[in-house]
Amino acid sequence: MENSKPVKVLPKLEDLHHDLQIAFKQDQLNLLLNQPVPNTWIKEHPFAKNVRYIPIEKIEFLLTKIFQNWRVEILSEGQLFNSVYCKVRLHYQNPLTGDWSFHDGIGAVGVQTDAGKSASDLGAIKQDAIMKALPAAESYAIKDAAEKLGELFGKNLNRKETLAFQGAYENRWSNPKKELNGAAITTN
Numbered sequence: 001m002e003n004s005k006p007v008k009v010l011p012k013l014e015d016l017h018h019d020l021q022i023a024f025k026q027d028q029l030n031l032l033l034n035q036p037v038p039n040t041w042i043k044e045h046p047f048a049k050n051v052r053y054i055p056i057e058k059i060e061f062l063l064t065k066i067f068q069n070w071r072v073e074i075l076s077e078g079q080l081f082n083s084v085y086c087k088v089r090l091h092y093q094n095p096l097t098g099d100w101s102f103h104d105g106i107g108a109v110g111v112q113t114d115a116g117k118s119a120s121d122l123g124a125i126k127q128d129a130i131m132k133a134l135p136a137a138e139s140y141a142i143k144d145a146a147e148k149l150g151e152l153f154g155k156n157l158n159r160k161e162t163l164a165f166q167g168a169y170e171n172r173w174s175n176p177k178k179e180l181n182g183a184a185i186t187t188n
Contacts, residue, residue, distance in 0.1 A: 013168050025096050027167035032066070033150030034165035042157065054154045056139040059146045062153060069093035072142055075104070077134060082118065083108045084130060086137040090145035103148040107140025109133040 017023040041058045045051040063070045070092040077086045085108040093100050111133050117124030146153040156162040 022096060023168070029094075029096060030150065030165060031167060033152050034155075035150075035152050037152060037154060037157065050158075052157045054143065054157070056143060059143050059153060063090075063092065063146065067092040067095060072138075073102075074138065077137070079111075080108060082113075082120070083110045084133045084137050086134060086141045088138060088141040088145060090142060092149075103145040105141040105143070105145025105148075107137040107142075107144055109136040109140065 014020055014023075037054060041054050042052050043055060045053055070090065073089040073091060075087040075089055077084065079085075085106060087104065087106045089102045089104050091100055091102045109132075112126045112129040113121070113124040114126065143154065147155045147157075149155070151162075151165070
């Protein structure tokens with residue numbers, strides 16, 4: 001008698017999703033979000049060597065163009081060593097479902113001081129240092145949160161190894177005829 005284990009049949013992704021049309025459309029949205037960033041939008045960071053970034057105005061443009069409804073919630077801000085930091089929650093409305101979702105992001109910027117002085121010397125901090133650094137930290141935090149949406153928002157800009165996006169669901173709804181439980185039906 002053979003000792004054989006029962007064969008486990010893994011479910012297909014299609015079997016797990018509650019609405020295959022939405023799944024396909026979400027794949028299409030993810031395909032859009034994972035397109036390469038236009039090269040003309042990519043900038044070299046002025047202070048960090050070999051770091052590329054997308055300016056905040058491009059990120060905000062994309063958020064408005066793709067999601068239309070989005071907002072930023074500041075979760076916290078503070079001082080960390082010689083920098084100020086800002087933690088944000090980027091809320092956005094899924095254009096397919098109308099559901100709201102979010103990604104968190106964090107950014108930090110060094111505080112400007114008099115030449116040769118430490119930020120721990122409060123008297124050496126420039127008068128407008130916080131006024132400049134905190135909004136910049138917020139911008140970095142927004143960009144950090146937006147990167148999680150996909151490559152179009154800079155997700156892979158500074159990564160050496162990446163995987164290309166591949167949708168998980170077939171386009172069964174682009175053809176005039178489709179099958180549902182073995183029966184062909186016509187769609188408009």
